[in-house]
Amino acid sequence: MELFGVLDYKNYMNNYYLPLMDDNITRDDVNSIVNFLNQDQIPKLTNGPKVVEFENKWGEWLGTKYNLMVNSGASANELTMLALKHLYGDGEIIIPPLTWISDISSVIFAGFNPVFVDINLNNLSFDLDKLKKAITPDTRAIFLTHVLGINGLTEDLLQLCKEKNILLIEDVCESHGTTFNNIKVGNFGFASNFSFYFAHHMSTIEGGMICTNDEKFYQICRALRSHGMMREMTNNEMKQEIIDANPDLNSDFIFIRPAHNFRSTEINAVIGLNQLPRLDKNNKQRISNFNYFMSKLDSKKYITDINLKGQCNYAFIVILKEPSFEKRNHLEATLKKEGIEFRRGLSGGGNQMRQPFMKQFNYNFNNYPNIEHVHNFGWYIGNYPSLPQEKIDTLINILNNL
Numbered sequence: 001m002e003l004f005g006v007l008d009y010k011n012y013m014n015n016y017y018l019p020l021m022d023d024n025i026t027r028d029d030v031n032s033i034v035n036f037l038n039q040d041q042i043p044k045l046t047n048g049p050k051v052v053e054f055e056n057k058w059g060e061w062l063g064t065k066y067n068l069m070v071n072s073g074a075s076a077n078e079l080t081m082l083a084l085k086h087l088y089g090d091g092e093i094i095i096p097p098l099t100w101i102s103d104i105s106s107v108i109f110a111g112f113n114p115v116f117v118d119i120n121l122n123n124l125s126f127d128l129d130k131l132k133k134a135i136t137p138d139t140r141a142i143f144l145t146h147v148l149g150i151n152g153l154t155e156d157l158l159q160l161c162k163e164k165n166i167l168l169i170e171d172v173c174e175s176h177g178t179t180f181n182n183i184k185v186g187n188f189g190f191a192s193n194f195s196f197y198f199a200h201h202m203s204t205i206e207g208g209m210i211c212t213n214d215e216k217f218y219q220i221c222r223a224l225r226s227h228g229m230m231r232e233m234t235n236n237e238m239k240q241e242i243i244d245a246n247p248d249l250n251s252d253f254i255f256i257r258p259a260h261n262f263r264s265t266e267i268n269a270v271i272g273l274n275q276l277p278r279l280d281k282n283n284k285q286r287i288s289n290f291n292y293f294m295s296k297l298d299s300k301k302y303i304t305d306i307n308l309k310g311q312c313n314y315a316f317i318v319i320l321k322e323p324s325f326e327k328r329n330h331l332e333a334t335l336k337k338e339g340i341e342f343r344r345g346l347s348g349g350g351n352q353m354r355q356p357f358m359k360q361f362n363y364n365f366n367n368y369p370n371i372e373h374v375h376n377f378g379w380y381i382g383n384y385p386s387l388p389q390e391k392i393d394t395l396i397n398i399l400n401n402l
């Protein structure tokens, strides 16, 4: 079914028995925008009070002190890496090969060296032994991805960061509401990144958030969100230092480093404000659906010993136990026939080291067996709050009878 770019959205949804996502922007969300626009005085629609209100509400929901809305999760990634570079200079960033492309490109764009560490199949995050070996005096940060709502943190990993004094950055773009030790992930790192793209737990059409408790990092992110412009910072002491160092410049136009325009519009924030109050209720349903799905999936055929503690997933994870291309082809043909939309490779299509622009690094994929397995024999399928139980059961039956 070649759908994208060919059929309209309604047809796309009608063509699938089980699409990857449904109902993530509701009529009520649309009405919230209409009401917002329908004021006597048309509001300035660029980044303004609604963005600030959403940032504050988000901070209340997550628990972080400083929260900065940007125009996508990819922008959150890139801004985070640029700010780290600004504050801490050159070096290496440890990343997993199972993540979204922007986690890799943000590292490269900022001028850091990417160092890949294989995943483990229990929480789809770093293999801890390999992570330990990858740390060098040049390691600037560990950029962890919580994959598809599965908590990627362990006590040992946090202890390692503490002992080695290495910054942890959490990519939570796929895991809003996932917890570790009953605390929402996104609270454990020096900074965390979220995405509000349509496919995720909540949507602002496009949008993202950078969250931190570190004021200096936040202030630099404020400037870098808007072309690197110093006047976006709100800390007068930090600003004065920059003004003093640049007496030849007008303080309205001091650009602290080359940057982008990553600002959101007010419209995205209005949707976010309308969506946030229902996020927890929606997540509860997703958690229950995914636990049920994993409890019924045939453990002889599929990897089912994934750590589900604290999970909060908008997807059902399917990983074949046996590395069989024949079984993979059969599974994909059957899902297609049944109208079940899927993505192979889990987050970002699997092994990012295999992407064309990474070929120059000549990675030996034999050293990364777990991501290779997921790349070839893993999929995700949509899990959303309005998904009827009957469809979950049908999906389980199809998978278990293959």
Ligand SMILES: Cc1ncc(COP(=O)(O)O)c(C=O)c1O
Binding pocket: 072, 073, 074, 075, 077, 099, 100, 102, 103, 145, 171, 172, 173, 174, 195, 196, 197, 206, 207, 208, 347, 348
């Ligand atoms: C782990 C991860 N990071 C970053 C992103 C980028 O987010 P966005 O699509 O909002 O740019 C995604 C996106 O889908 C993601 O899954």
